[in-house]
Amino acid sequence: xxxxxxxxxxxxxxxLDALTAKRVERAIAEDPELAAKVAAHRRLRSDLAAAFxxxxxxxxxEAVIRSAPAPIARRRPPIWRQPWLQAAAMAxxxxxxxxxxxxxxxxPIATDRSGALVASGTLARALDNQLALEAGETRIVVSFRxxxxxxxxxxxxxxxxxxxxxxAGQWRLVRTGAGSATARxxxxxxxxxxMAMLEAAQGMMAGDRLDAEQEARARQEGWEPAKSERR
Amino acid sequence: xxxxxxELVGLLPRLRRxxxxxxxxxxxxxxxxxxxxxxxxxxxxxxxxxxxxxxxxYRIMRNTWIDKTRARSRAAQTFVHEDxxxxxxxxxxxxxxxxxxxxxxxxxxxxxxxxxxxAVALVLVEGLAYKEAAELLDVPMGTLTSRLVRGRxxxxxxxxxxx
Numbered sequence: 001x002x003x004x005x006x007x008x009x010x011x012x013x014x015x016l017d018a019l020t021a022k023r024v025e026r027a028i029a030e031d032p033e034l035a036a037k038v039a040a041h042r043r044l045r046s047d048l049a050a051a052f053x054x055x056x057x058x059x060x061x062e063a064v065i066r067s068a069p070a071p072i073a074r075r076r077p078p079i080w081r082q083p084w085l086q087a088a089a090m091a092x093x094x095x096x097x098x099x100x101x102x103x104x105x106x107x108p109i110a111t112d113r114s115g116a117l118v119a120s121g122t123l124a125r126a127l128d129n130q131l132a133l134e135a136g137e138t139r140i141v142v143s144f145r146x147x148x149x150x151x152x153x154x155x156x157x158x159x160x161x162x163x164x165x166x167x168a169g170q171w172r173l174v175r176t177g178a179g180s181a182t183a184r185x186x187x188x189x190x191x192x193x194x195m196a197m198l199e200a201a202q203g204m205m206a207g208d209r210l211d212a213e214q215e216a217r218a219r220q221e222g223w224e225p226a227k228s229e230r231r
Numbered sequence: 232x233x234x235x236x237x238e239l240v241g242l243l244p245r246l247r248r249x250x251x252x253x254x255x256x257x258x259x260x261x262x263x264x265x266x267x268x269x270x271x272x273x274x275x276x277x278x279x280x281x282x283x284x285x286x287x288x289y290r291i292m293r294n295t296w297i298d299k300t301r302a303r304s305r306a307a308q309t310f311v312h313e314d315x316x317x318x319x320x321x322x323x324x325x326x327x328x329x330x331x332x333x334x335x336x337x338x339x340x341x342x343x344x345x346x347x348x349x350a351v352a353l354v355l356v357e358g359l360a361y362k363e364a365a366e367l368l369d370v371p372m373g374t375l376t377s378r379l380v381r382g383r384x385x386x387x388x389x390x391x392x393x394x
Contacts, residue, residue, distance in 0.1 A: 045355050066240070
C-alpha cells in the first residue's frame, strides 16, 4: 500500500486507527520519501505552535468580561421556580405617580375611600372576567394567590401594567408600571415589562401560579377565597 | 454566573491565539477577539453549563470572523478606488508585504484561502481533533481533511519545505 498525502498527514497527527497506522508505518519504513513527508507535517505543526504561542499575562478583555452586567435569566424556566430576583425587577417598575400619569382619574384606575388605587372600568372588568392569556385590550399574564390568601393577577395593558390583588371586593393595585403596549416612540423589548412584573409577583406569591382550572374556579367564585380555606 | 465569567476568562489566551491565526494582522485579531467576547457576553444565556465552552467560543469567533470578512469584501467591492483598477486582490497582499514584523509562518498563514486557514488554525494551532474541527465547521470529515491537507501543502510550499 502506498499511502496518499491525506493519510500521511493523518498519520502524522495521530488520527489513524491502529490498524491503518500500522500499515502506514510499514510503508514509511520502506520508503524514505514517505518518511520525509511525515516529518515535514510534524515540523509544520511545531512551527505553527511556535508562531502562535499562547499569550501570558493579564488580558485586557478580562475586565470587560468581569464587568459585564449579569443578564436577566431568560433561559431559566419556569420563572416561578426561580429564586426571587428583586432589586432589578423592582427598579424596573416605575413609581405609581410617574407611570400612571395625570389622567388616571379618567382611566381604568380609581381610588377607594382609603386612598388606595383600585381598578375600575375596563381594567376592573378584565380582571373580573378574563382568563390568563386570553386576548383583549388588557392581557392577564398570570393569576396567583398571595401570602394573605387573596387572589392576585398580573395584567398588561396599553397604558398600565401591574399587579392587582382582590381586597374587600375590589382589585387593589399593588404595583403598576408603564404599559407594555404604549404608543410611545421608544423601543420596548417585548415581554420586558411582563418580566419585571412577573418577578415582582414572584415575591408576593404563596405557592404556584394558578393553572387554568384553578383560575376558572376562582373566577366562578368571584375571586373570593372559599371560606373553608380562608385563614 | 461566576462560573461563566471564570471559564471565559480562562479561555482568553486560546481565543487570542485562534484570533491571530484567523486574522491577517494583529489589529484585526484584537478586534475579532473583542467582538467575539462581546457576542458571547450577549449570548451567555444560550450557553449551557456543563457543555464545552471552548467549542462554543471557537464557533462564535469563527462566525464573527466570517461576518467581518464578508463585510470587508463587500466594502472592497463597493468602494473600489480608481487607481485600484490595477487589481482588486492586491490590496491585501501589499498590506501583508508591508508588515515585515510578521513572522514567516504567520505570513504564510495569511495567504491561505479562508477555508484552509480555519482548518489549519483549529487543528494545527488549537490542537483540535479532526472530528471536533469538522463538527465545529459543520463540514463532513472528508471535507475537513481535504482542506487541511491542501492548506498544509500550501504552507509547506511557502515555507520552502515540500511534503
